[in-house]
Amino acid sequence: MTTVIEVKNLRKVYKRTRKVAVDDVSFSVSEGECFGLLGPNGAGKTTTLEILQGLRSATAGEVTLFGLNWKQDETKLRGLMGGVMQHNNLYEKLKVKECVELFASFYPSYTPIDTLLARFNLSEKKDAWLSELSGGQKQRVFLAMAVVGNPKLVFLDEPTTGLDPTSRQEFWHIIKDLKAAGTCVMLTTHYMDEAEFLCDNLAIINSGQIIESGTPSAIINRTFKTPVLKEPRKATLNDVFLKLTGSTMEAQSYA
Numbered sequence: 001m002t003t004v005i006e007v008k009n010l011r012k013v014y015k016r017t018r019k020v021a022v023d024d025v026s027f028s029v030s031e032g033e034c035f036g037l038l039g040p041n042g043a044g045k046t047t048t049l050e051i052l053q054g055l056r057s058a059t060a061g062e063v064t065l066f067g068l069n070w071k072q073d074e075t076k077l078r079g080l081m082g083g084v085m086q087h088n089n090l091y092e093k094l095k096v097k098e099c100v101e102l103f104a105s106f107y108p109s110y111t112p113i114d115t116l117l118a119r120f121n122l123s124e125k126k127d128a129w130l131s132e133l134s135g136g137q138k139q140r141v142f143l144a145m146a147v148v149g150n151p152k153l154v155f156l157d158e159p160t161t162g163l164d165p166t167s168r169q170e171f172w173h174i175i176k177d178l179k180a181a182g183t184c185v186m187l188t189t190h191y192m193d194e195a196e197f198l199c200d201n202l203a204i205i206n207s208g209q210i211i212e213s214g215t216p217s218a219i220i221n222r223t224f225k226t227p228v229l230k231e232p233r234k235a236t237l238n239d240v241f242l243k244l245t246g247s248t249m250e251a252q253s254y255a
């Protein structure tokens with residue numbers, strides 16, 4: 001299968017604070033795959049995603065997307081990928097339709113805006129200011145902005161944070177549809193059920209370093225090699241996360 005993302009020995013040290021946010025991270029993502037980056041707060045997920053999106057420079061290491069790199073192929077790469085920096089107040093000054101039109105203008109071709117708004121259940125809100133939307137509606141707009149140009153690769157940073165369970169599941173199905181259409185998705189999440197449902201492969205990152213990677217089931221099996229004696233249920237990715245990132249409670253019952 002074609003490799004879409006190739007990250008080799010990526011390192012990021014923030015100059016002012018000398019904080020090592022990403023420390024020798026390597027992974028690759030294939031075409032049509034959903035790849036998840038999981039980790040506790042401050043683990044280095046957003047930093048990694050921002051470097052991959054060409055929004056931040058790396059201190060060391062190599063990032064290749066579709067065999068291209070940001071230094072030489074920025075224009076080409078922008079046309080192949082989608083993603084939205086969500087914590088940007090600029091969008092609050094725009095209406096829903098304007099936000100999506102703005103992103104559509106970055107691409108040579110795009111999905112008709114009204115079709116996309118209908119697909120994301122936003123038709124009724126097309127003339128609303130972004131500041132007037134609920135958290136879940138805003139997230140849907142951000143996703144619409146990210147995919148309007150039919151990118152081959154989409155970056156989603158905690159796309160379902162703050163959503164109610166129904167909205168989260170709606171979101172998951174939209175992402176599954178994207179995947180089914182051949183789009184490669186890279187996401188960060190704090191929700192282990194989300195990662196288990198959506199991700200073909202994932203990496204768990206802690207203090208800037210990848211401490212586990214693979215398919216969700218392979219990671220679960222590796223982390224809990226011994227049969228689960230104390231608890232009759234099967235181990236989940238949540239148990240893996242708690243065990244590997246230093247939390248105790250549930251994870252100890254599998255130790």
Ligand SMILES: Nc1ncnc2c1ncn2[C@@H]1O[C@H](COP(=O)(O)OP(=O)(O)OP(=O)(O)O)[C@@H](O)[C@H]1O
Pocket residue numbers: 014017019020021039040041042043044045046047048
């Ligand atoms: N602009 C910056 N300058 C200095 N340090 C930063 C900067 N941005 C992030 N950091 C630090 O780098 C580390 C990694 O941050 P990052 O935002 O990548 O983590 P994260 O895994 O996305 O966390 P969260 O789950 O809380 O969003 C943290 O210690 C953070 O304080």
